[in-house]
Every structure is written in structure tokens, then in C-alpha cells.
Amino acid sequence: MDDSFDEERYDSVYANDPVSEFLNVTESLRIQSLDQLLEEDKRTNAQKDDPIAWYHGKIPREAAESILKEGLASLQGTGADSNGLYLIRDSTSSDKDFVVSVTHDAKVFHFQIKEVFDGHYKLDEGPTTQGLEKLVAFYENGANGLITKLTRHCKGSPPPDRARLNGPTNLLHRAVMEGNEDTVASILQHRLCPPVNAKNELGTTALHDASKYGKAVIARLLIDKGADVHAKDRAGFTPLHRACSANYADVVTLLIKHGKADPQIRSPKTGWVALHEAAMKGNADCIKKLLQFFAPMMPRADDGQTPLDLASRYNRQDCIPLLRFPDKRQVRTKKEYWFHSGLDRKAATQLLEEYRKEEGLFLVRKSTRNEHYNVISLCHKKSIFNFEIKVTDYQNCSVHYIDDGPYFENLLQLIEHYSRYCDGLSTKLRASITSDKRKMEIDEEYYNVQDVNNTSKRLSSPAPPVPQSRPVLPTHPNHLHGDPKNEPPPLPPSHPPTKQPSASLKKDLGDRQSSLDEFKKIDKRDIKIGCELGQGEFGAVKKGFYTQRKAKFRSTQTEVALKTFHDDSMSGAMTSIMEEARLMQRLDHECIVKLYGICEKPFMLVEEFIPLGSMLDYLYEHKNQIQANPTMYLWASQVAHGMCYLETMKIVHRDLAARNILVQSMQQVKISDFGLSRAFVEEKNYYQASKGGRWPIKWYAPECVNYGKFNHKTDVWSFGITLWEMFSYGEQPYGDKKGVEVMQFIESGERLEKPDNCPKTCYLKMLECWNKEPAKRPDFNDLYRHFQVDQEYASVSEIQRSRTKKY
Known part of the structure; x- marks a missing residue:
């Protein structure tokens, strides 16, 4: 079925005669009882849903493997291909994601299905599809990069309503469209009532239909039954969007006042909120209601348009005065x-x-x-x-x-x-x-309150005197998150927009235009900027979506992290920024964050988005859920693998730490933050820092601090500290010791003690990384082989060979 929303078909169904094949509930009740109709409806829709009854809910990995192995056993002797038997289950790491568990060569593999945005899903590097059932159908048609084609499923139930693009039109949908309030009330009270948030064949819920056609009483009944006021239909609209588009102000009131609908929910396809819909259609009564319920007067869509812009474009003269400043609504704060x-x-x-x-x-x-x-x-x-x-x-x-x-x-x-x-x-x-x-x-x-100076406002006593600030250890923010100890160092706020670049920035960009030409350019129109994820040295990191246009009428949307920069920071640090980008552009490895390209206006680095944030945060927040074996060993092997690759590329990271390792999933981590990275001179075999700055001393080898020398052996020292962070579940290395005290501790021959949950084998490898003599430290190839072949880590190589992902 085409993904586009068939508005004409939607309207024509409702326009049909109530006794037509579709809208015949009242007529049918003259012949059969409600019990009989609902029983028949349940059987019919179950048959329609049988091809997608592959969902098994929130079962653990072990249960999924047990179900699939039973399925494999039942296929023995039948001559059927055992590859591609599958089921879908909830992810244990995210309440929005799913996992496909599939068999291949008599083994079970697990792959995460990520929700990219509302109701849109992708598996690894595959396409983004609207609706979980369409994604499964894609991999049933061919392996398409998966380990095997999905061939047959273990019987479960249909996917959750929130994850579906559409579904069979049930008796409740038909009764709502017919508009018979008594019939709808009877169905909602019946033991066989269909799921209230189920979508029909056109991708709408019953509440969408009630809102679109102005059935306020029915909408109230549905909300009381638990209908989701923020559910999005096939077109990306909520019931509030639908009511505003159709100009049913009484339904708008009901949805917001009784259903607690948020008027700022955006359509994922346009960024429009309900006020945009009302303004474009010229529905002044709905605009008045939205403003009465404190919807902002000037929300902006993805393309920056406000409702006033739409009302002006479509000549909605009744609406323009309502949407134009001044905002005369009373403000009660001071x-x-x-x-x-x-x-x-x-x-x-x-x-x-x-x-x-x-x-x-x-x-x-x-x-x-x-x-x-x-x-x-x-x-x-x-x-x-x-x-x-x-x-x-x-x-x-x-x-x-x-x-x-x-x-x-x-x-x-x-x-x-x-x-x-x-x-x-x-x-x-x-x-x-x-x-x-x-x-x-x-x-x-x-x-x-009637009087904003009213003493009934709840005020606490004044705060106690602010103590003197404590020293802040030198750290470097990662792509996504702050310090898990909740004591982040002061960071600059996100940068102000400028209509024109400053004179100094114009000169700086002009001088380096030839350098920009070596990068892959990304058009701003292909980037959708989302919320801020964190702050970096030179600006903010924001979540976004990158539309990659592969051919005419074909494109894919990729979740990305956008590194934005302050105007003043760019004019003073363009060389450092471009050096980081130049290094990242050279890198192509599964254990290293990918740079997609550069957006020039505004200037941004467009990088791979890693959903679970820094390893440091993840360790600290999920310490009771992470097992040392095999998770820690797998992560350690992947970091060593990525660093091994950097060594072949003659790149010194200089800031390897848990905060700069990002967690894509429980089965994949990636090295990030190349702000300090440098290529080293072959003849010297080291890079010598010419400038000081805020160095992460607790992660540095003695020669880094004493002589400013960095090479792959100094990165190995940092790798040992990163291992210690992992097995201590995010503890601060050396505790509260200051940088000088740490160097004295190291120079005296002391080293960090073994974390409680760290195996002796791994701790001995840490000590090798911390050898005072660089030549006696292992190289990353040795470390990678160690985590691959040592019997204590035997499960790691098996996991990496199969590329199985655990969630």
C-alpha cells in the first residue's frame, strides 16, 4: 500500500450511505446481537492480522532464543529451510525500540530495530519505513543487508498499535464513523471491545475520526476509555490537528481541556502544530480556542513559517488579526x-x-x-x-x-x-x-491568583550563602551528555544567530575556502535541526535528521548529531575545527563515529548519531544491568579494534576516555571526540603539543604531562585508564586527587587498584598499559588480539563474528 495519506478516500468513506458495506453497524444490530457482531469482528480481524502476528512483547533474549529453537525443532524433517525463522520483541534498552530475533545456520541472532522518529523505524543501515509491519515486509522480500531473509515467523500477536501504519477496520471504527453515540458507548463497555487506539485501513484511530468529523460526544467517550490524544495517523497528524483542520472548535476544547492534549505537538512530516492547520484553513474559531488554552501565538514549522505566515499566504483575513502581535493575553509571572x-x-x-x-x-x-x-x-x-x-x-x-x-x-x-x-x-x-x-x-x-503579589504563593526561605567554588578537574565534554557526577565544568551557552557573519569570520572562511572544498558538502535543506544534546568546546551539539537523496524520488533519512559553532569561536579556532573534520573524514571504521560531511551555511559538522550517549554516563546509570562478561569484554575489544585502526592511519587520539566512547547499543560502542587528535610525524614517531590548555591529566601518560609528547603508546596508557573506568562502572580515576598529586602518585610507582568486579587477567593488562617505559606497553594490535583469543573472553569473538546484538 502506498505510504501517502488518501484524503479523498478518507472523506468518501464517511460520505457513503450509513447502510453501505462500510457504515452498516446500526443496520447489522437489527439482525445480530452486539455479542455476535463483536465475536465475528474479532475473528475476521484476527485472520487479517495473522500474517503479521510475529510480535512477542517484552520477553528477554533467552526466551526469544527458546521459542525460536522450538520452532527450528518443529521444522526438522519437513524439508523446510530453517534459515530466517524470526520473531519481533520489545527492546530492553528502550521503550520505543524493538528487536528482531532470527535464525541462521541453526544459531539465533538479534538485531535492534530503532525508532527514528514517531512511528518510523530502521534496522542498522537499512531504509527508514513508516510502520513496523512495512519494515518487516522489506526484509521478508530479501535479506537487504540482514544476515538472512525473514522467511517465516513464530506465532505471537500483531504489533502494538503505536508501531503500526494501519490495520483492519474494526466495528468500533465503523460505529464512530457512523456517528451513533449509543452504539459507540455500548461497544466501549463491552468485554470484546476492540483496542481503542487501533488504526484502521487508512491509518487513523477512532479518536482521529471522531475529531475530524466533529463527534464531540463520541470523542469524550473514547478519551474516557483511554484513547491516546497524541497518537499520530498515517499523515502524521494528532486528533487535535484533525479537529483544527476541520474547524470543530468544541472538539478542540474537549481534546485540550478533558484529554490534556498538548497544542505544541508537531507533525513529524512538516513540523506544523495544530495552530498552523487552523491558520492555513482559515478556521478562526479554532484559533481562538487554541489561544484561549495558552497555545503560543508564533510557533514555527520546520521551514520557519508561523501560522501568521500561512494565514497571510492564503489570505485568511479573519485569522490574521488573531495571530498578529501584540499578544494581549494576561501574563501572571514577574x-x-x-x-x-x-x-x-x-x-x-x-x-x-x-x-x-x-x-x-x-x-x-x-x-x-x-x-x-x-x-x-x-x-x-x-x-x-x-x-x-x-x-x-x-x-x-x-x-x-x-x-x-x-x-x-x-x-x-x-x-x-x-x-x-x-x-x-x-x-x-x-x-x-x-x-x-x-x-x-x-x-x-x-x-x-488574582493578585500576583499575593502571599499565598509558595516561597521558601532564602538559600544559604553560596560556598566558594570547588576546583574543576579538566574534562572534555562528549557529543551527547554531561558529567554523570552532576558537576559539569562551566560551558558556553549555545551561540546567537547572526544575519551576516562577522568581518573576522568572513575573512577566516574566505582564507580557508579551498580547505572546505575538500569535504563532502551537505545542503542545509537536507538537514532538519532538532533539540540540543550537549555543549562542546566551541559550540552546541544538536540532534538532527539528514535526508540523503539517492535517486529521483528516492531518499533516506538518517539520524545525525550536528556540531554547531559559536561565531566568535569559529573566528579564533577555525584551524582546530577543520583539523578535527579533516581527520574524521579520513576515518571509516565500525568502531569509530562517522562524519557524513560539512554544512557550510550555517557551518556544521554532520556526524553519526549515537543514541545511548557516552559510555561513562551509561556505566554510571546502568551499573546494575551491565554484566562484565561478555559486555565489558566486547566493548574493550571494540575500543581496541578502533584504536588499532587509528594506529594504521597514523592518528593519535590524545583524549581516549570513557566519556569519549559512545554507546550505540549493548553490542556496539564507537570512539568519538577527535578535537584533540593529531597526526604524528613519522620520523619522530610522536606528536609534540605546542600549546597548553585543559588537558585530561588523569588519563595521560607521564611523558604527555612532562614533555608534551603523544604517540600510540600514550594512547595505550589512556586505554588502560578507560578499562579501569569501565570495570569500576564510571568511577573517577584517582578519586579526588588533583593533577599534581596524580603525577606524584604515578612517578612513585603507584597505580590504580583493581576494581572489585574486574577479572585478574584484565587488571594485569591494565598494568601493562601503565608501564613507565612506553616501549614495554602493548600496542593496540596486541590488545585487540588479547580480547579476541583469551579464553576468559571467548564469547566476545563469537559475538563479533555473528554480529549478534543484545538488547
């Missing part, structure tokens, strides 16, 4: 509740720490990079995130915004919005630190 004009990033962090980094606690401060900008410092999961509030011009008005979020006339409106909706932030703004350093909780009372 600047003194959260604004601190004199705080820098470090002081803001200390102040938030005094309140134990409570979830959603925030303050607003001035940006140190641009006097016209501000920054929200926000606590989430015991870490502090900083979001720069930028300023630009829109329709002769100065507006404030964060990343790709809505435009606001002022800070007050922006803060009130993010107190109601996450809308791209790490979490909602839940409590603030006032200008006199007291905590104010934001709840319903915050918005409903």
Missing part, C-alpha cells in the same frame, strides 16, 4: 520571580546546587556572550542545562526565542509558555529562584 542580572554561568550553577538541583528549578540570567541575549539555567535529572534566549526581528518586531521554538514579544511571555509546556526544553519550568534567592514553586495557583 521578572523578579526568576531574573538575576548579575549572575554568570558558574554562580548560577552554584545557586541551583544549593537547592539540590530540584527537577524543573530554574533561573534566568544575562548571556555573557551577547548583551542582548539571556539564558535559562534549568535543572533536569540532577544536571543543569543552559538554554540561550535569542533575539531577532520578525515583521518589524523584536522577538525572543529558544532554538526552533516559538517567537515571543518579551521574556515574560516566553517564561510563562515554558512553565506550561516543555516544548523542546529538558523539562517544564516548575520552580524558580527569585531575585532575593528564594524558591517559588510554579503550580496551578501560580497562574490563577
